[in-house]
Amino acid sequence: MKYISSKKKPISSQALVSALSLVTGAVLAPCALASEEKIQQLDTIHVTADHDSYYVKESNNTKIAVPLLDTARTINVISKKEIDERGATSLQELLRTTPGITLGVGEGGTPMGDRPFIRGYEASTDILIDGMRDYARGSHETFNLEAVEISKGPGSVYSGRGSTGGTINLVTKKPKDQTESEVTSEYQNSGKGQTKYRFTTDNNIAINNNVAVRLNAMLDQGDVARRNDVEVDRWGIAPSITFGLNTPSRLTASYSYLEFKDTPDMGLPFSNVRNPDRKRPIETMPFETNFGRPDIDFRNYTAEMFSLNAEHDFSETLKLKLKLQDLKTTQDYFFTRLSFGCAASSGSACETEQLGLTYERNNRASYRTSHVNSGQLDLQAQFNTGSIKHNVVTGIDYSKERIGTKSMTVTGAGREVVDFYNPINLAHPNFNIQYGPEQKAGEITNTGLYVFDTVSLNDKLDINLGLRFDDYESTNLRDTVTENMFNYQTGAVYKITPHGRLYANFATSSNPSGENLGQAGGADGVASGNRLNDNIDPEKTRSFELGTKWELFNELLALNAALFETRKTNARTRDAEGIVTIDGENRVRGTELSVTGKITPLLDLSAGYTYLDSELLDGGFVSQGTVNVANPDNGNQLKFIAKHNANLWATYTLTDKFRLGGGATYVGKRFVDDSNDYYLPYHIRYDAFAQYQVMPEFGLQLNISNLTNERIYDASHVGVFSTVAPGRAFALKGTYRF
Structure with a gap:
């Protein structure tokens, strides 16, 4: 198979999503007019005055049967209202401005895709879709999301293996019992020549009181702001139907398809061994500089998901829920790995980093598939034993995750030594990738039994x-690991007032060998979980959290505070003989503060702060020459973690038609290697927001992101290169609701 570089969207997908956006009104208007009662419902909608609060009171996770106020752990929910106002179009954009979360980056062995770190621990395979694990290590869009729930602290009791720092649950849109539609068209300009277009449509039709259908679609094409020749080219569609609305028995069938054809950007080369004083990324070249090879760099990613949700309420106190999900993903990419591997011809320029400095372009390619079948059956019951009340959720879940790969033989491109101050894009007319047949790379199966009782x-x-x-x-088709794991949590919630809580919680998680099979590389270290060690017990993590939660201002504002420590007491390391053991130890302790909701009927606020104090307590032994010595990194800060992280987002309704707001995000210094030699500097990002309702059905929204054009480094691949976040962008969006 030959790869043919193309910057054009296939006509079929482009036409499909554009047509859906443009003709929604024509298709749905007759449905809305079919009932006089429906017309009157639409007449009573006041778009500008009826703003929901950012504060979401209940989790979508069926294993959490009580309001968030009464849960003994930190759970942050990013509502659709906040997602829309921020203008976030991807999960990465949302997480970039969320306290307590930092980002990592993939390469070859570690795939590209969303790689969040929650409270200091990687969570790339702890991303859930409607409570079911998405194992793909891919990318996630927001066009079909109702909310994003971030549960902090070890959570294996909820989601099984992993979940060391927490989990991220993506809540998808479902049909509802009201006919309404929304169409958006957005134009983005960086002021430096990069432009982008985005179209979405969200249509819900209540066919009758018991049946509803919903269709969401998206087309997003153009350039990344302030980054030369970095492109986004993606589209998606998500239809769903629900039978039995407003009845005791409900069935929802959903399908979604998402396709990316982007030009990736690895930022710039970072560490320079010839200049040991270089500790942070070099910034002598313009922000916009593309050091890669945009003529041949590509990333293709597809995700196709079928899901079936069935619910039956036997009574108000006894409910049964069944979820089935089939998720297939394919990720195919080739990108330029950047590094300061200075050539001999550079001479002293490598040490001085003056004119003549060179860097290397090398090939990185990967083709991976993931196919996950999962199911979950929950029974929720409320009953009393004497004067004691119980709210019980018990159930079983099952998942089977299969990883596949193809070999990739690249010709027409290879190692290139390039002038750093004049990074000319060479032609690659003979660039070609020959793919081998798809082969199985591994399989993970898991059956979980659980019970929760409040x-x-x-x-x-x-x-x-x-x-x-x-x-x-877990098996890589050569070796197999089997484990039986128990995890638990216990917590207490004391109700100080009807709307104030004091809580304490103790929870555990387990990380067995092979849990990230096919999703982690050698640079991720012994603890990556990518290796199958059948004689190594799972890593275990324990966490204690003490906090308080309050609902203020007529229950429209949530105020939370927590102190916590997460400790991994048997982390994977190597002993003095070089054998993998579980004798290591690390920990993260800190505090988290957040406020979410309405301070007044006109002022909405979402703000948070986290302090994370991390430390490698025992890193085992490492090789130095011909001997193994105690890890010299003991006592260092864990990589990729910012000690201080804060965000603020606020909007104010000036008039019935006009709203104004904005926000700021602070991310502190992050080390990117175990030895704490190289780091990404702190940054502050400012964003602005304005919204004007032209008429009841039509409104305009302006977002200015990264207002000061701050050079923000999202992540670094252990100091080899550092990725760069988008620069300043102006986005104008029109929204038509009917």
Whole structure:
């Protein structure tokens, strides 16, 4: 198979999504007019005055059966309202401005895609879609999202293996019992020549009181702001139908398809061994400089998902829920790996980093597939044992994850030594990739049994209990690891007032060998979980959290504070003989503050701050020459973690038609290697927002992101190169609702 570089969207997908956006009104208007009652409902909608709060009171996770106020852990929910106002179009954009989360980057062995670190621990395979694990290590869009839930702290009791720092649950849109539609068209300009267009449509039709259908679609094409020749080219569609709305028995069938054809950007080369004083990325070239090979760099990613949700309410106190999901992904990419591997011809320029400095362009290519079948059955029951109230959720879940690969033989491009101050894009007329047949690379199966009980001892005190058993197996088709794992949580919630809580929580998680099979590379270290060590027990993490939660201003504002420590007491390391053991130890302790909701009927606020103090307590032994010595990195800060992280987003309704707002995000200094030699500097990003309702059905929104054009480094691949976030962008969006 030959790869043919193309910057054009296939006509079929482009026409499909554009047509959906343009003709929505014509298609749905007759449906809305079919009932006089529906017309009157639409007449009562006041778009500008009826703003929901940022504060979401309940989790979409079926294993959490009580309001968030009564849960003994930190759970942040980013609502659709905030997603829309921020103008975020991807999960990465949302996480970039979320306290307590930093980003990592993939390369070859570690695939490209969303790679968040929650409270200091990687969570790239702890991303869930409607509560079911997405193992693909891919990219996620927002066009079909209702909310994003971020659960902090070890969470294996909820989601099985991993979940060391927490989980991210993407809540997708579902049909509802009201006919309404929304069409958006957005134009973005960087002021430096980069432009982008985005179209979305969200259409819900209530066919009758019991049946509704919903269709979401998206087309996003153009350039990344302030980055030369870095392009986005993606589209998606997500239809769904629900039977049995407003009845005890409900069935929802959903399908989604998402396709990316982007030109990736690896930022700039970073560490320079010839200049040991270089500790942070060099900034002597313009922000916009593309050091890669945009004529041949590409990333193609597709995700196709079928899901089926069935629910039956036997009564108000006894409910049964079944979820089935089939998710297939394919990721195919070739990008230019950047590094300061100075050539001999550079001479002293390598040390001085003056004229004559060179860097290397090398090939990195990967083709991976992921196919996940998963199911979950929950039974929720409320009952009393004497004066003690119980709210129990018990169930079973099953998943089978299969990884596939293809070999890639690249011709017409290879190692290039390039002048750093004049990075000319050479022609590659003979560039070609020959793909081998797809081969199985591994398989993970897991069956989990769990029970949760919120025990109300009296009107003031609740006890949160959870226990889970996992039967886990991972194989790379050569070696196989099997584990039986128990995880639990126990917490107490004291009700200080009707709207104030004090809580304490203890929770665990387990990381068995092979849990990230096919999704982690050698640079991720012994603890990556990519290796199958059948004689190594799972890593175990324990966390203690003490916090308080309050609902203020008529329950429209949530104020949360927490102190916590997460400790991995048997981390994977190597012993003095070089053998992998679980004798290592690391920990992250810190504090988190957040406020979300309405301060007044006119002022909405979402703000947070986290402090993370991380430390490698025992890193085992490392090789130095012919001997193994105690790890010299002991006592260092864990990589990719910012000690201080804060965000603020606020909007104010000036008039019935006009709203104004903005925000700021602070991310502190992050080390990118275990030895704490190289780091990404702190940054502050400012964003602005304005919204004007031209008429009841039509409104305009202006977002200015990265207002000061701050040079922001999203992540670094252990100091070899550092990726750069988009620069300043002006986005004008029109929204038509009917």
